[in-house]
Structure formats: C-alpha cells, structure tokens
Amino acid sequence: MKTSIHKYLVIGILTVAAMTACNKQLDEFNPGGTTTDAVFSTPEGFESLVNAAYTYNRWWYGKEEGYSISEMGTDIWTSGTGDKYPDITNYNNLQASNSVMSVLWKQLYAAINLCNTGIGRIDKAGLTADRQKIRNAELHFLRAFYYWHIVETWGPVHFTLTETSGVITTANRTPADTFYAQIFRDLDVAVNDLPVTTSDYGRVTKPAAEAFLARMCLTRGKNQQAADLADKVIKNYGYTLLAKYADLWRMDNLQNKEVIWAVNYMKNLVFDDRADATLFPNGHSRGANNGHLMFAMKYDDLPGMQRDILNQRPFNRYMPTLFLLNLFDETADARYEASFKQVWYCNNLKTAPAGVKLGDTAVLCSKKVISTMLPYRVYDRNAVYSTNGGGKDRTHYVSLQKFDDPTRASINEEQSARDVFIIRLAEMYLVAAEAQFNLGNGAKAADYINVLRKRAAIPGHEAAMQVTAADISIDFLLDERARELAGEQLRWFDLKRTGKLATRIALHNPDANQYFQSYHMLRPIPQDQIDAVSNKGEFKQNDKYN
Incomplete structure (x- = not known):
C-alpha cells in the first residue's frame, strides 16, 4: 500500500514548538488555501488521511530509532562501535534530552491525532457505507496500535480521543489502565468490522486485528483470550509457516503466507518518503527500511x-x-x-x-x-x-543478516525496499504457548513450541529439537522467542511483559547492567514536551529522569 503523506495532511502535536513547525509545513504545501474541512469531507481527501495514518509506522519499524527502543537495552543485543544512542541502548545516562525520545513522541502523537481526526470526521466524508465501515475500523486499529507503543514506552502520559484543534498547551496524566481499556475497545471495533482479506497489501485485516488483540490480551494477563485468539488466527485464515525459516527473509519472497501484517516499503524508493518534508525533514530516518545498516x-x-x-x-x-x-x-x-x-x-x-x-x-x-x-x-x-x-x-x-538486502542499487544505498513484518504467524504460536503455560497447561504450550521447532530443525535433527512440558518455563519461552524473533522489534516489550527485563539484563548483558535501574522500565518524557506544557504541576517528568 502506498501510504505516503499527501499534501492535505494536517498533524496536531502536543508541543507548541512542533505545532509551529507543522503550521509552517502546512503553508508550504497548501498554496491554494484548501482547508482540512473541505478536504476531509471528500472521499478522496479522507482516503489520504487514512493512508497517512498508516505511514507513521515507518518511524518505528525498520528504523534505527525503533530498533534502539524495542530491541536494544535487553538481554540479546549490545552496542557496536557505531551505536549512536548508548543512553538508550545501554541506559547510560538516559535523560529527557534524548533526540529519539522527542522524535518518536511527536510522531506517535501526530498519528494519534490523525486517527482521532478521522474517527471524528468519517460520518461526513462521503464514503459509501461499506467503505466507511472498513476505514473506521482501520483507524480504530491504528489508534490502538499507536497507543500501545506510547503507554508501554512512557507509561501514564497524555491521553485523548478527540481531534486537536489549534495550539494546546496542557497535557494530562492518564493511568495505563485507561489506555488499555481504550485499546481493547478500539480493537473490538477493528475485529468486528475489518475484512478477512485485502487486495491492498499493507492494510490491516480482521486476522491482523485478532493477532494484535492476542498480543494485548497476553500483555494484560488475559491468558485464555490470548490463547483462543492466537489459535483462531493459526487455524482459520490460511496462514502457514514457510517450510524453511531462511525463506522468510528472501527479498523475492517477502509477501508470503506467514506474514499477517507488514509495513510495505516500496521497490521504487521515491515512494518511501525520504524526501517528504513532513515525515522525514532533511532525510531524517533514511526513508525506507534501514535494518540492513x-x-x-x-x-x-x-x-x-x-x-x-x-x-x-x-x-x-x-x-x-x-x-x-x-x-x-x-x-x-x-x-x-x-x-x-x-x-x-x-x-x-x-x-x-x-x-x-x-x-x-x-x-x-x-x-x-x-x-x-x-x-x-x-x-x-x-x-x-x-x-x-x-x-x-x-x-x-x-x-x-535477516534484514540484509542484496537487491540495493548501489553499495552506499541507505534505503531498502524490504518490508518489515510487524506480525507473523510464528508469533501466534509463541503467544498461544505462553498463554497456555500461564494457564497451567505445559503440555499444550510444548505442542505449540514444537511446531516452530520442527520447522526450524535441520533435516535429520527433528528429535533433538522437540521439547516436553517439563522443558517449558517463562525463561524457556523467552529464549525461544529470541531464537525465532531476534531483531523483529519485540524484545524489550517481551521482557517488560514477563517482568524479566531487569533479571535478564543482569544475567546476560553486562554492558547494560552497569547502568540499568528499575525506573528505566519507563522512558523519559521528552524535555521539549515538558517545557511546552503550561500545567507543569500536573504533567511532570517520569520518576528519576532530569
């Protein structure tokens, strides 16, 4: 799906500085004086809003900023010589001034505002009833998806379900339970109203919504629901594990039957947004996938x-x-x-x-x-x-080497057309296994794990790869997730969900362990956000950060 930002996009961000910059960009891209009210009341204009709402995934998935937050600072990665953000990746004096925190905060809240805008305006967009139902479900899914990133990263921070209009100088502190209650409500809409399939690769579908809902149920301790949803996705929609794990990563095989939802980066790099002044000012984030770097x-x-x-x-x-x-x-x-x-x-x-x-x-x-x-x-x-x-x-x-791209046009090309798998079928086996273990069903958990390990086995070594209920523990399941999902931007969330972040860093990552403290379970709210709000007595920095 070509999800480039169109010239009509207006993004609302909490900070005054970001809002000012946004207005300057709007002036640049809107020489004819077209208003959002006019554009978003047309089917074509509203479609541009929904497409734009997807695009914010590209700030996180396949990007250095997203990797530094979601994979680094865990038990399985440490810094190479070229690491730009050791304050994030090893917790070495992590503070609110970190630029990654600021960039992702602004973009995630811009995405939330765009979803809120679309949900609030969709009744007047002139869409057919069927199209309106689907686009509304997509926006609810995306709002849930972005709010999950926000609440897990920063905790009980600003929460709103309404479109930002004008400059807002106050922010609220909303409990994480409120975020998750809304995430579940939004996902209920998505599961009920999304189509089972789509011809527009990259759009979210019903099974993708159920898969993400399974992940959220596991996160919140709703183990039976997580197990049931994961099992439904495994059995009901025609997804299948590829015969060989290595085949997942071939550049000529990216749209395969194991992928439930992906960020669709374009082979024509012009469409991957690097030159878009709104999304990637000055080429920030290198446009397309840069995991290969x-x-x-x-x-x-x-x-x-x-x-x-x-x-x-x-x-x-x-x-x-x-x-x-x-x-x-x-x-x-x-x-x-x-x-x-x-x-x-x-x-x-x-x-x-x-x-x-x-x-x-x-x-x-x-x-x-x-x-x-x-x-x-x-x-x-x-x-x-x-x-x-x-x-x-x-x-x-x-x-x-999972993210290598030997199809790049030149040796110095920073961008890759590789899609980023946000959810693939293997994760559902892992979700089901963990949920069943939490429910006391070790044998069922082992059954799910053995499906993945059979696929992973070198021919002739299938027996050596099989496990039993006696082998299953939370630590074993985390080990298996590392073997299956290393680099796929889930590790930090996995360790946090299972309460193992501090323990596993202490045991397995001495570089990060020398700096990690319990308050690092949340990241610092960006300093420019703290500076911008007028209600500083209510909206304070997360504990222990300066």
Missing part, C-alpha cells in the same frame, strides 16, 4: 574485503550478546545459520592474505574459541567478548 559489522577495511552490495553498508550499530548466540544449538537449529552471518568471502584480491583467492573465506567470526591457525582473519569468542560476556571488540562480530 544496523546489524552489519565493519568488514570493508579487512584483508581481502571491500564494501559491496552483498555484504551491506556496515553502520556497525548493534552486535549480539554472547548469550543470544549461545541460545542456538546450530547443529540442530537452522535458525542460527539463517539469522546470522559468520563468514565473509574474499572480494578484493589486492588486499587478500597470501593464498586466499577470490571467493575464499577472508573473515570468520565465531561464537566458539578457534585455536587453529588459519590463513584468514578470525574473530572468535575470546577476541569479541570479555570473560563476563560483555562486548570486547565491538567492530567485528557475528552479524544478524
């Missing part, structure tokens, strides 16, 4: 190597913890080889070591200790990780 180690200055399209442009932001790598039994679990790059093959004979030819191994990174002398560069466990598991060499390491 974030997890690649620095290889292009090593003997026998030069930068090329196949090996990606290495921003060297994030590296796996040793704990994450050790979660895999790579002799039985195909997800390790499918997820991680361990070998770089010589593509530069001019700098190659003696005896190494084009196409030979030039660099090997390994979670094991390599004691044998080899004719190429080796970065083994002892070279990359300290004895406590913390990062030692943050430039050379086993690299996540």
